[in-house]
Amino acid sequence: MKFKTFFWFVAPSVFMMLLFIAAPLVSVFIQSFQVTQPVMQQIEVETCTPGFLTQTCTTEMKTVPTIDEETGKTITTTSWVGFQSYANVLQMDKVWEAISSGAVGDILQIDFWKALRFTLMFTLLTLPLVIGVGLMIALAVNNAAKAFKGPIIFVSLLPFIITPVIGSLSIYWLFVGDGILTATLERWTGQDIAMFAQAWTIELLMYFYRVWHVAPFAFVIFYAGLQTVNMDTLESAIIDGASRFERLRYVIVPHLMPLIIFIALIHLMDCYRTFEEIVGFRSQAHVISLQWLTYDFMVPDDAGNRAISRASASAMLTMIGIVVLLILPLRRTWRDHKGGAH
Amino acid sequence: MYLKKLALAGAVSLMGTSAFAACSYENTVPLKSLSAGFEAWKAVTDAMAECGNFKAELDQEFRTKQPAAFEANPSLYHIGGVSNGTVTPLLNAGTIRPLDDLVAKYGQNLSPNQLIKVDGKTMAIAMMVNTQHLMYREDIFNDLGLEVPTTWDEVFAAAETIKEAGVVDHAIGATMKSGWNLAQEFVNMYPAFGGAFFNADNSAAVNSEAGMKALETLAKTLPYADPEVLVSDSTYVQQQFQQGKIAMSNLWASRGAAMDDEAESTVVGKVKMAAAPLAMEGGAPATTLWWDGIVIASNITDEEADAAFRLAMEGLDEEMVKANNGAAIWLVKGYEPGPLAAGAIATATASPAAPPYPSTTQMGLMHTALGNELPAFLTGERDAAATLVAIEESYATAAKEAGVLK
Structure with a gap:
């Protein structure tokens, strides 16, 4: 088969594979080394919730995400954390602990x-x-x-x-x-x-x-x-x-x-x-x-x-x-x- | 004869449509809503649909869809159905709007109790309350000469008698499906023993005496419950009740009406409701209070919001409640509490009252940690102390990743 024919024959599937397999894989790979968090703030909030007849209102300190005044979106920060997420999943410290204690x-x-x-x-x-x-x-x-x-x-x-x-x-x-x-x-x-x-x-x-x-x-x-x-x-x-x-x-x-x-x-x-x-x-x-x-x-x-x-x-x-x-x-x-x- | 029947059927169906299409105005703005799919939501959205130009989506997976759908601009839905558990992400992201001006315009029939206020601003309109409370088979309790238990110790004593009498398969039905349901059982029990979930710096505080007691109580349930209790959710427990396989359960009030559904239930009229049992003398009932209600999206035009709120008020009117009195414990005017509501009302008005389910970011993380770590305790793989440590560690990892804990 001529290279050109071959190329056009496989091009659609190669494109699909790049788009739906390779690209997500790269994105997941990158995200596994990052943590994206909202910027949290502590505010005092009064919340009122209904009982059957009357409401109970409580005032407490709440941790809530900060919202950007202009865009109305939550402000987030993304940071590189190295292998932290892998460590959180694998929990090797506990594994060694279990091995060294014999359990x-x-x-x-x-x-x-x-x-x-x-x-x-x-x-x-x-x-x-x-x-x-x-x-x-x-x-x-x-x-x-x-x-x-x-x-x-x-x-x-x-x-x-x-x-x-x-x-x-x-x-x-x-x-x-x-x-x-x-x-x-x-x-x-x-x-x-x-x-x-x-x-x-x-x-x-x-x-x-x-x-x-x-x-x-x-x-x-x-x-x-x-x-x-x-x-x-x-x-x-x-x-x-x-x-x-x-x-x-x-x-x-x-x-x-x-x-x-x-x-x-x-x-x-x-x-x-x-x-x-x-x-x-x-x-x-x-x-x-x-x-x-x-x-x-x-x-x-x-x-x-x-x-x-x-x-x-x-x-x-x-x-x-x-x-x-x-x-x-x-x-x-x-x-x-x-x-x-x- | 046949023609006469047909004519009669036609007349009846016509009467039906005229009775249902009783909206006081014609809605001209196309509106959409997304809410949970249980009976009360069906009643409310049906009442809203009478005004026309309205599409309701009833979906039990609404909690995963809602935050993203409301964040879109324009929002994919105008009206959202939420509970105090699921309103948190919408409040946090600011995707629902304050309703005070709309309440002033259309909310003449609302009672102050229905207005969910956050920092003085009305963010949601509650329509019903829900709680887990004691449901029991009155006939069995009468036959065995048992008093209705008011504490968990009494529950276990009654369960022992019922087990010995052997009148049902399992004395207690429990919604302990691993994950959300099981975590909820702990969330019911732990505050009732006087426990607090968090320290001031957002770190977990469940590794405490109250935590140990809560776990002990959960474990005491096991000998009286179905051995497959770790796969049974509220629907399964409801069915066990309906089929006469269990004698009592701390079950959701919203499941009460199903006990008297003659099409499904073999125990019609035999199941009675009482307040959720106390965990300790002088404490609050071991349960949490929930409300369900509506919110209006931020990312829509003011005209749409106006129309959406007016429509919601039409759905939450006296007429709807009168037609669906048994579907929920309504907070709407015109509701007449029946015998099925007795337990929930006793729970909500107890003193000290059961706490509302806390709508905070940390609670979501804690709920997941509980749901993942509790099963190992109940299967016997891990003891109580180690389980509480594991819950705190699991919460800490998630809370650091979510940014609520430094």
């Missing part, structure tokens, strides 16, 4: 580390499950009779089509205290079941939900891959007396390896940003994720405060985490690519 478990009481623990475990535990379940469905469909293939593919794809927030809310409603499934299980076992009362049951439901939701994606990719397996190799393997498992282990899986890497990459990226499960399951009391932590910093409270600097720092840390996770599979792809390119 390593206390680290998990710090929001960031609590979130990191769950996010990493969630990502790494669901990865083999998604690949395994996806491969199993693909093999099952591949061996199914032709008449059933269509309907089976349709049904197994359904979980993937559901919007993640709606999916996690559905699971929540099914399993919450008086949900249909809990009520049925309670009647069946005669025990009081509270899935959302402790961390481990919530986490279990989260793993289940994520695998249920993402496995169809792996299935579709693997199913496509299975159609390209070399039949001659398979047949010669059968003649050589390879069992079903050996054929899978030595012929099919090596053939699908690039696809497995691809799914692992996508899954690591997606899963590290897990958010819907936390919101849908209302699990903040027990389990939080890194993405939720960023969101929590960003949400304004009733008084309109939002911790933009800490949110930016937390977002940058999340990105660094994804890059670290992706290095291994990416290196492998890179080596394969170089090796195979001749």
Whole structure:
């Protein structure tokens, strides 16, 4: 392809990527080293609020932002604070304190580390499950009779089509205290079941939900891959007396390896940003994720405060985490690519 | 027969429209409002819409949208629905206007109690009060021979009896969903033990004896409450009440009407209201007082503000209150307190009275810190003393970033 053609072909998407990915990233990166605050002043204010019949008036010193007389806007100052926001998120002083006092478990009481623990475990535990379940469905469909293939593919794809927030809310409603499934299980076992009362049951439901939701994606990719397996190799393997498992282990899986890497990459990226499960399951009391932590910093409270600097720092840390996770599979792809390119 | 029915239906629906379209004037200025979405706001904005040229946006996420929308010039909304918690960012940014001249022009029917004054200037018009107070199942209390509890100690004693009798799933319903709701429970309890949230220099003061007592009381609730209490918000507790699963709760007055909603509730007429229990003898009820009301944007023309205020007064008139008497504890003339309002009125008129929820920048930060740090205490990961330290540290970090603490 001529360079000019190539250029015009990719220009729109490069432009969009610069505008919607690179520019915000740079802005977040800068904001994570800055703090913007309103200039506060102390004034004495009398506030009157209604009771049912009469008002109560109180006079107190209030700290309020200063407003510019001319523009009517709040006066703010922006200062460079170095790694202060990162320090506020990571709270390394408390981490060292916990390590030196021997109470390593206390680290998990710090929001960031609590979130990191769950996010990493969630990502790494669901990865083999998604690949395994996806491969199993693909093999099952591949061996199914032709008449059933269509309907089976349709049904197994359904979980993937559901919007993640709606999916996690559905699971929540099914399993919450008086949900249909809990009520049925309670009647069946005669025990009081509270899935959302402790961390481990919530986490279990989260793993289940994520695998249920993402496995169809792996299935579709693997199913496509299975159609390209070399039949001659398979047949010669059968003649050589390879069992079903050996054929899978030595012929099919090596053939699908690039696809497995691809799914692992996508899954690591997606899963590290897990958010819907936390919101849908209302699990903040027990389990939080890194993405939720960023969101929590960003949400304004009733008084309109939002911790933009800490949110930016937390977002940058999340990105660094994804890059670290992706290095291994990416290196492998890179080596394969170089090796195979001749 | 069929035709007759049809004609009758037509006549009734016509009567309906004429009865509802009872605005005393025709509004000609296009106006918009943004408020919360609960029943009382629906009633008020419907009454305003009768005058024409008015679009109401009822959105439970209004608190995140309002500050930015009112800061725009011209403001995206003319009328805002706020409470004493959510008015803070608007007051701080100066995006709502003083209403004194408009009150003089159109506010003949307002009572002085409704005027929210900040430094002598009327900044908002309150329409209703809201508070968390004790709701209880009268039938259960009568069957078991229990007195209506007036203190939290009595609440736990009654809960023990109810638990032993096994008449409901959980004796106490609690709005302890981690985050805002759970923090609010602490905000109810802590001042009732005589605690102050802040020192004079804006640093946090919750690490105190009152803080320990407040945490103890919250923890005492757990054995009598649903094990999933850390995910239950006001709507969930309301439903538990309606389905007869709990016997009492310190719940929002605005949820009271739902107990007698025959379409949803299995306990119609059985739920009664009493004042919020005291945390200690001689103290104030362990709750905070809230008001909901309207504000008018600064960044609109004076003509628009004039029209907006006139329209708001039309929405807050006696006629609207008479038609929606049960929807809220109205401050508007013509309101006749029913049995559902008894608890809220007892709470608001108690002596010493429950404090209003403080509308300050620091309180917003404190509320977030409480919401994030309290769950670890209730799940047992952290003891009370460490939790209070964590709350203060979390508040300090946020307050320094927000510029309220040096």
